[in-house]
Amino acid sequence: MKKFEAKTLEEAYELAKSEYRCSITNLEIEIDQQPRKGFLGIGRKSAIIRVIEKNSRREFDKKPKENHFRKKDIKIEDVSKKIENACCNTTKENHEKPVLKKVPKVEEKQEIFDNFYEVEEKQQISQIIVRKDKDEILLEVKKGIDSLFTNTCYEIDDIKVEFYDEETLYIEFTGEDSALLIGKEGYRYKALSYILFNWINEKYGLMLRLEVAQFLKNQEEAIHTYLEPAIEAIREKGSFKTKPLDGILVHIALKRLRDEFPNKYVAVKTNVRGDRYVLVNEYRSKEQ
Template identity: 65%
Template sequence: MKKFEADSLEKVYDLAKKEFECSITELVIEVIQQPTNGFLGFGKKKAIICAYKKENSTLKAAESKSYKNKDVKIEDVSSKIENSKLEEKTIVKEEKKEILKDVPKVESKEQIFDNFYGEEKGEISKIFIRKDKDIVLKEVKEGLNLLFNESCFNLEDIKVSFYDDETLFIEFLGEDSALLIGKEGYRYKALSYILFNWINDKYGLMLRLEVAEFLKNQEQAISLYLEPVIELIKEKGSFKTKPLDGILVHIALKRLREEFPLKYVAVKTNIKGEKYVLVNEYKAREN
């Protein structure tokens, strides 16, 4: 019996077939480990099987032939193989349904984004019984340590504190902390969505996430962009920012609301699905 590893079951089966130079039906296979995708690039598992070729498969195939009136009748196993594959797929689907049945429903990415950036939907807010701040900090820190202690990233102690009464501040520092940002901030955005969905749903709090000073640098960049924008708004009374990505939308929204408390300032989405901030006279909100 030999052991084989690959990224998926299909690939690992191909390795076994090539090694023994036979079809999959001539092998005895034991699945040691199912493949998993992991989380944010870590925790990924490969498919692992052990396999060996059936003994005397050629002889047994010859014995399975039956002869009558000198006509050779060979049992057609192709249909059985196809039926076996269909049964296997059905079993896998049923297992997935059983697993997913117990998984709690998570809001869609767009719903989480809208909640995170304060777009108003006119819905009744969920009522929270606020826990003591020290208890919240302790529980969040324990949850983060549980998530990242076994990761491949070399991180310092994760800092958790209250930014204000309604916002939790989480900071990741360390040698590998910049890897949590990802190309064009895609890992940062994914991490912020996940952490916000957890913290907001459980504690009713907002989130301010800092990873290797990424948030600080983004705030500086958007501040430079907004300086001439603010002057234009003061002159013309309204303005629509360029499409902004991820955390930049939130930073721009907060800054413009602070600068123009008597105007209507909100996050909008264009036909391409891009987010921008609209500043207008307050009466425009009723239209």
């Protein structure tokens, strides 16, 4: 059984037909992986199929039945004699009449492991990011985002893309319909932020600050108002745990508390229900 990989299933089928030089109706095909286009190159997958000629499958399936013996039927002396005779006969046959059997091509175990680690090494090498010039990064990101929203039905102004700081890109959506990108309880904002962050972080090694119709600004103001009495409580008691926070709020709270208390242990935690909150404590609590 041979494996073929291509961008689409049709191309993979054509490769199989060319390899076996027969009609596709004479082939048995197993699909290992369906192709995916991905988004902006992220999540792209090729089509992978395994193919064997139907006639070869019949020959491969015709295997002699193995003999099963009970433990009491086996005698060590008889077995040893049979092994010696078999070895002698095999040696003679190999010298006299070499037997050729048509066996499907199967990769050896060592080759499989070598290929596996070779892929891993290639993946690690591909993760090394060479930082481009700032103007080049802004141009590429702007072009990618514009192409994503060109054919949408939303009335959106020109999308702003600039550097917020050395390690963060600032992207802002404004316009008549920009608020529709936020969605109920911010679910569209979270999805858009997740997609853009994965693309920008993987390709350029940068963080993302996404503003949509002043949604981020309003969230920051709300969480800062909530944290004011919490900051006073931390100064008095030394520790604090926020209420469960959702999405971008937990990151805003984390940044504000770390700025306020650089000498304390400030981290995001998750409770048994999966809710996320920010914990502020002394550094010795981190070791415990």
